């Protein structure tokens with residue numbers, strides 16, 4: 316039996332979260348994030364692994380030279396993403412996108428994505444939610460070819476002490492509201508401790524502190 320036809324049933328809240336996610340994010344996407352997504356994704360060529368693709372907001376941005384494998388463990392999110400693929404798949408300007416209902420930590424990923432096989436791995440607004448961001452970044456590193464890129468667009472831990480204090484107070488409630496999302500993660504430190512070369516990076520603010528970066532495996 317095809318596993319994808321029997322996606323696990325998620326909670327009503329998870330399904331509502333997926334249904335309204337794009338609408339909830341619309342303002343911050345239009346003012347701040349979507350332009351940066353374009354800058355990260357449009358130039359991509361070759362084999363790309365997108366981690367936690369959510370509702371597929373990045374999918375229309377892949378150019379024709381990108382061959383994308385997108386993994387996402389939530390079937391409610393994946394359903395929304397598949398609607399997006401259907402809306403542009405007849406257009407040859409877009410890259411090919413294959414989806415798998417899997418997340419970091421799933422043993423099936425080990426054989427699905429061979430070591431040193433990817434030209435790029437992309438994380439957007441996902442290292443906040445993945446239960447173990449260190450192992451997600453180590454997985455990305457092990458799957459990249461030499462010279463391959465990690466692309467990041469994430470909201471992150473505040474730089475000021477007061478900001479971090481506030482984030483730590485709000486975080487337990489926020490995590491429940493936002494399906495496991497954490498306000499106080501620091502992916503930059505993880506990437507730097509893994510020995511990647513920083514190609515470009517930017518810290519910016521829009522309600523939350525954000526981090527945009529490209530790293531290269533040396």
Ligand SMILES: C[S@@+](CC[C@H](N)C(=O)[O-])C[C@H]1O[C@@H](n2cnc3c(N)ncnc32)[C@H](O)[C@@H]1O
Nearest residue numbers: 366367368369389392418419439440441444445
């Ligand atoms: C806030 S959404 C962001 C989605 C999308 N990347 C974006 O840029 O809008 C976070 C996503 O991470 C996914 N996620 C949670 N645990 C994960 C895991 N272990 N591996 C991969 N993705 C995961 C969630 O299902 C959710 O779709």
